[in-house]
Amino acid sequence: MHPDSHDVAIIGAGAAGMMCAAIAGQRGRRVLLIEHSAHVGEKIRISGGGRCNFTNTQADLKHYIGCHPGFARQTLAGYTPRDFIALVRKHRIGFHEKHKGQLFCDDSSQRIIDMLRAECLQGRVQWMQPAKVDDVRRQGKGFALATSHGNVHAERLVVATGGLPVPKIGATDYGLRLAQRFGLHVVPPQPALVPLTFAPEPWKPYAELAGVARAVRVRCGKQSFDEDLLFTHRGLSGPAILQISSFWNSGDGLTIDLAPGHDIGIQLRQAKAQSRQSLLNVLAQTLPRRLAQTWIQNLGLAGERRIAELPDAKLAALGAALAGWTVQPTGTEGWRKAEVMRGGVDTAELHPVTLEARQVPGLHFIGEVIDVTGWLGGYNFQWAWASGYAAGMAV
Ligand SMILES: Cc1cc2nc3c(=O)[nH]c(=O)nc-3n(C[C@H](O)[C@H](O)[C@H](O)COP(=O)(O)OP(=O)(O)OC[C@H]3O[C@@H](n4cnc5c(N)ncnc54)[C@H](O)[C@@H]3O)c2cc1C
Structure with missing residues (x-):
């Protein structure tokens, strides 16, 4: 031989x-x-x-x-x-x-x-x-x-x-x-198991959240994952996003519940009856403070205002926005950052x-x-x- x-x-x-x-x-x-x-x-x-x-x-x-x-x-x-x-x-x-x-x-x-x-x-x-x-x-x-x-x-x-x-x-x-x-x-x-990215302009309000992590429920079509999400300068990462990225195709939207297991709308309305605190301080008891601040701003609310002064409808809208944040990634971080093909x-x-x-x-x-x-x-x-x-x- x-x-x-x-x-x-x-x-x-x-x-x-x-x-x-x-x-x-x-x-x-x-x-x-x-x-x-x-x-x-x-x-x-x-x-x-x-x-x-x-x-x-x-x-x-x-x-x-x-x-x-x-x-x-x-x-x-x-x-x-x-x-x-x-x-x-x-x-x-x-x-x-x-x-x-x-x-x-x-x-x-x-x-x-x-x-x-x-x-x-x-x-x-x-x-x-x-x-x-x-x-x-x-x-x-x-x-x-x-x-x-x-x-x-x-x-x-x-x-x-x-x-x-x-x-x-x-x-x-x-x-x-x-x-x-x-x-x-x-x-x-x-690329799969990969961070997702967004167009720079629409991402601007969230870019300053880079480093904030949070347990979320993320959904794309019929697939969902309960895992941690991480904000980055260019988009979203963390296990929740890596997992869902394998199911994401260009053009798809994601729905993210930023406080799974909590009904923030109800919590805020209950707090309104009992608390003299500001909206931001109440929300920051459940969410990272920077995240709470961004969502309050998104809805044009004044975080420093006492929660008792805010109408129920606004608090309910804030709860709904946190439970059903919809985003449309524009791409992925590519082969350099993907864990798998x-x-x-x-x-x-x-x-x-x-x-x-x-x-x-x-x-x-x-x-x-x-x-x-x-x-x-x-x-x-x-x-x-x-x-x-x-x-x-x-x-
Ligand atoms: C950062 C990172 C972290 C990961 N962490 C995990 C984890 O914790 N758990 C998990 O389950 N998976 C993890 N993965 C995925 C896992 O590493 C891969 O799925 C797994 O290694 C695939 O095994 P494989 O043998 O098919 O390929 P590989 O392990 O990639 O091996 C392929 C080999 O082929 C060689 N090769 C390529 N082209 C040629 C060529 N032309 N001629 C000769 N040799 C060639 C390469 O050099 C390499 O040695 C991770 C991946 C990355 C990138």
Whole structure:
């Protein structure tokens, strides 16, 4: 056998690629893992504020979007959060639950990268890094790869090049272009889990709220999230907005309840009967003061006036404005700030158990390069592990 001949070549040593390499290698397959950057798992390293929100105990199909929402069912069922937690425990990595089933490393994301490297080592995975793949062609039943380190032959090729977010740490559209070159349909990629922006002029009254955070309910069409919102200079961010951004399309409006669980109109009218305080002081008992001030100004009310002097209708209008703030974002902060990519290789092109292209036997796609996008909260890594595992078992 020629030394540059492998059972499996995997392009991209990120979350899904390393998982796939380790599983295939431990099954006895001769695996070559090709990575173009000098580092591996860069997104793992920067994820979860450096502590990697590596899975979510509640992960199931409802936490994923894509053009064919049922596609991920089998893949997710084949490798669950429990399976990944067992691996993390085997490597004695401390972790904790932060919020709604989200599991984070106690110390550093590097522990997850080291764990995947150790699993690859156990599978005798061969690394080619940093290396560029210049060309990929069909050769017999397999693939011929022209790389910056010479020509390579592999029976099977797994594309694990990830999504487009954060180009400065190695994200490329290579996997999408390769899919298209082999005739696969690609759902147009868009930034997701991303802050939303507004036209500067209409945003002016809110720009000075930059830094104010608040638990809200945000709605876009039928989808809503109860999470924290953060005002920024150019628009809105925070988990509530990142979550809803995956459902937002250009032209859509958002409705935001800035005080979910409170009926501010009723609270203000009750306060009117009992309090000698100003409207602003009363409202600031429920809302951040700067936020209260902005909404009072929006309605042309004088915040310093005693609440007792204000008509009920005005107080009711203020309550309604806070409960149903409607806004129309004009864009997103783009790939630089997105956490994940929406769209990608159309799942209609892939087999759900093996993630192999139906029309190109031996060619597999895993991870974020596929049109399966998780919510915020560890779901995207769970998809990377599950799809990496599925392909690792199949190749
Ligand atoms: C700031 C940030 C924070 C995040 N936090 C979380 C979190 O806490 N929890 C969560 O679940 N998800 C999180 N995500 C999303 C998660 O990181 C990704 O969904 C996941 O890494 C996707 O795995 P992947 O293997 O498909 O792609 P990646 O992990 O991105 O790996 C792709 C690999 O392919 C390499 N590559 C690209 N092009 C080529 C090429 N042409 N040749 C060779 N190699 C190539 C890249 O360098 C990279 O190493 C976060 C993302 C970002 C940007």
